[in-house]
Amino acid sequence: MSNINAPLAQGEISAPTIELIHRHRSIRRYKSDPVSSELVETIVAAAQRSSTSSNLQTYSVVAVTDPTKRHRLAELCGNQRHIREAPVFLAWCADWHRLARACEIQGYRPVTNYVESFLIAAVDAAIAMQTAALAAESLGLGMCFIGGIRNDPAAVAELLQLPQLVFPISGMTLGWPAEEPIFKPRLPLKAVLHWEHYDTSREDEALREYDRIMQETGIYKGRQVTVKEGEPEHETYGWLEHSARRASQPARTHLRRVLQEMGFDLE
Amino acid sequence: MSNINAPLAQGEISAPTIELIHRHRSIRRYKSDPVSSELVETIVAAAQRSSTSSNLQTYSVVAVTDPTKRHRLAELCGNQRHIREAPVFLAWCADWHRLARACEIQGYRPVTNYVESFLIAAVDAAIAMQTAALAAESLGLGMCFIGGIRNDPAAVAELLQLPQLVFPISGMTLGWPAEEPIFKPRLPLKAVLHWEHYDTSREDEALREYDRIMQETGIYKGRQVTVKEGEPEHETYGWLEHSARRASQPARTHLRRVLQEMGFDLE
Numbered sequence: 342m343s344n345i346n347a348p349l350a351q352g353e354i355s356a357p358t359i360e361l362i363h364r365h366r367s368i369r370r371y372k373s374d375p376v377s378s379e380l381v382e383t384i385v386a387a388a389q390r391s392s393t394s395s396n397l398q399t400y401s402v403v404a405v406t407d408p409t410k411r412h413r414l415a416e417l418c419g420n421q422r423h424i425r426e427a428p429v430f431l432a433w434c435a436d437w438h439r440l441a442r443a444c445e446i447q448g449y450r451p452v453t454n455y456v457e458s459f460l461i462a463a464v465d466a467a468i469a470m471q472t473a474a475l476a477a478e479s480l481g482l483g484m485c486f487i488g489g490i491r492n493d494p495a496a497v498a499e500l501l502q503l504p505q506l507v508f509p510i511s512g513m514t515l516g517w518p519a520e521e522p523i524f525k526p527r528l529p530l531k532a533v534l535h536w537e538h539y540d541t542s543r544e545d546e547a548l549r550e551y552d553r554i555m556q557e558t559g560i561y562k563g564r565q566v567t568v569k570e571g572e573p574e575h576e577t578y579g580w581l582e583h584s585a586r587r588a589s590q591p592a593r594t595h596l597r598r599v600l601q602e603m604g605f606d607l608e
Numbered sequence: 609m610s611n612i613n614a615p616l617a618q619g620e621i622s623a624p625t626i627e628l629i630h631r632h633r634s635i636r637r638y639k640s641d642p643v644s645s646e647l648v649e650t651i652v653a654a655a656q657r658s659s660t661s662s663n664l665q666t667y668s669v670v671a672v673t674d675p676t677k678r679h680r681l682a683e684l685c686g687n688q689r690h691i692r693e694a695p696v697f698l699a700w701c702a703d704w705h706r707l708a709r710a711c712e713i714q715g716y717r718p719v720t721n722y723v724e725s726f727l728i729a730a731v732d733a734a735i736a737m738q739t740a741a742l743a744a745e746s747l748g749l750g751m752c753f754i755g756g757i758r759n760d761p762a763a764v765a766e767l768l769q770l771p772q773l774v775f776p777i778s779g780m781t782l783g784w785p786a787e788e789p790i791f792k793p794r795l796p797l798k799a800v801l802h803w804e805h806y807d808t809s810r811e812d813e814a815l816r817e818y819d820r821i822m823q824e825t826g827i828y829k830g831r832q833v834t835v836k837e838g839e840p841e842h843e844t845y846g847w848l849e850h851s852a853r854r855a856s857q858p859a860r861t862h863l864r865r866v867l868q869e870m871g872f873d874l875e
Binding site for chain 2: 354355356357358359361362363365367378379380381382383385386387389390391392394395396397398400401402403404405406407410437438439440441442443444446447448449450451452455456457458460461463464467468470471472474475476478479480485486488491500501502503504507510511525527528530532533534535536537538539540541544545548580581582583584585586587588589590591592593594596597600607608
């Protein structure tokens with residue numbers, strides 16, 4: 342076996358990639374400097390080395406640099422300024438079009454109508470795009486996933502000329518960072534990692550501990566509560582209230598219809 | 609800005625993490641040496657630093673080391689020998705249970721019945737598990753995703769005591785590699801990466817080029833075609849036939865029903 346990745350000595354469980362992973366922050370302000378097509382190719386080629394179910398590689402990515410198109414994408418994805426500003430927008434898509442073509446060439450009929458058909462492609466796309474994120478960050482680039490690409494997937498499909506059976510899972514802005522955002526604390530490990538079986542016994546303790554930490558960061562701001570001279574104040578709250586508000590709002594309720602129109606029946 | 613990740617000089621577009629990504633192979637044979645709980649914690653803590661939609665962190669992971677449980681998981685996931693042999697099995701799950709608890713504490717009603725509700729959690733889980741994969745590989749460990757966890761998700765949920773709204777997206781075997789598999793070629797970059805819009809004009813060329821390459825590897829073997837003295841021969845084919853056969857087979861057709869039973873209506 343190669344020793345390049347030899348296990349580390351006890352007490353120093355780390356590695357360059359783990360250090361890189363811990364430096365991740367989503368970047369929402371970019372310099373105007375371009376990102377070369379060679380860099381984008383390097384990043385997508387790296388993403389291609391990721392695991393993919395049965396080597397079917399059921400994903401594609403559309404790289405958009407054209408400013409007019411990026412402005413339109415920004416409108417479609419919730420008017421996020423960094424989509425207009427980042428030199429590159431990557432649209433990561435679940436892609437059964439290529440498999441359907443393989444079936445056509447070989448004389449088979451593709452089966453795309455089950456939840457599993459779509460899920461396998463969505464997971465392939467998500468795995469590839471996260472590898473791309475880390476590859477980009479290892480080159481000094483910044484990125485941010487854009488779930489807003491699912492706000493109006495039909496319009497995105499029209500803009501990017503996506504054929505049937507190609508559905509945008511997530512966007513990604515890509516560029517040279519012009520900000521150094523704070524590190525957002527995550528849930529305590531014990532809330533996410535379970536041993537041998539799922540254990541809810543320490544859940545409330547973990548959630549309340551994390552809630553306090555997030556409350557103290559002041560990251561989550563809600564409605565304006567008072568107005569001082571030119572200095573509006575907003576209510577702040579912790580992760581529980583932030584998450585409960587999000588989780589209780591119906592979001593993107595059209596996806597089932599759009600997916601059906603694109604060829605994924607989710608039976 | 610920090611210079612730790614300064615862009616590389618022209619002509620040497622790489623970085624330690626990109627090199628690590630390019631060394632990835634799924635590992636299906638493991639040494640019997642254990643993987644310490646500290647290593648698993650390091651890997652999952654790294655996964656937690658990944659992007660997650662609105663910081664909702666809608667995923668969990670169950671780490672299984674108990675041999676009896678791993679044998680049962682192997683049976684449930686398609687009888688893959690490496691699930692029995694790898695010292696650790698990680699079950700990566702889409703998790704809305706925690707969000708539902710946050711809603712309960714704060715007095716909101718969680719909305720879990722849309723495709724988007726499930727998709728956001730599936731993508732969060734896939735992003736986290738791929739970060740975990742790279743973190744594990746950077747420590748010299750080997751891993752393999754186990755889509756077979758979706759063969760019988762209800763039985764897996766019972767075995768791992770997953771509560772409602774927790775659905776296993778993928779398993780992962782984890783251990784010290786005892787094999788050095790070949791690198792599987794991937795589709796040509798031009799088949800996966802599109803510029804400005806999705807372009808099918810070079811698709812067939814790319815697919816046939818890749819088909820030839822995969823045919824030459826002899827990786828895809830089908831039915832037994834002749835029998836020499838104790839040496840059965842199998843038909844070999846390329847990626848087109850491999851993929852067309854897979855894509856034309858209904859697979860895991862029960863997922864919609866199981867997801868509904870778990871609380872995800874996919875409306």
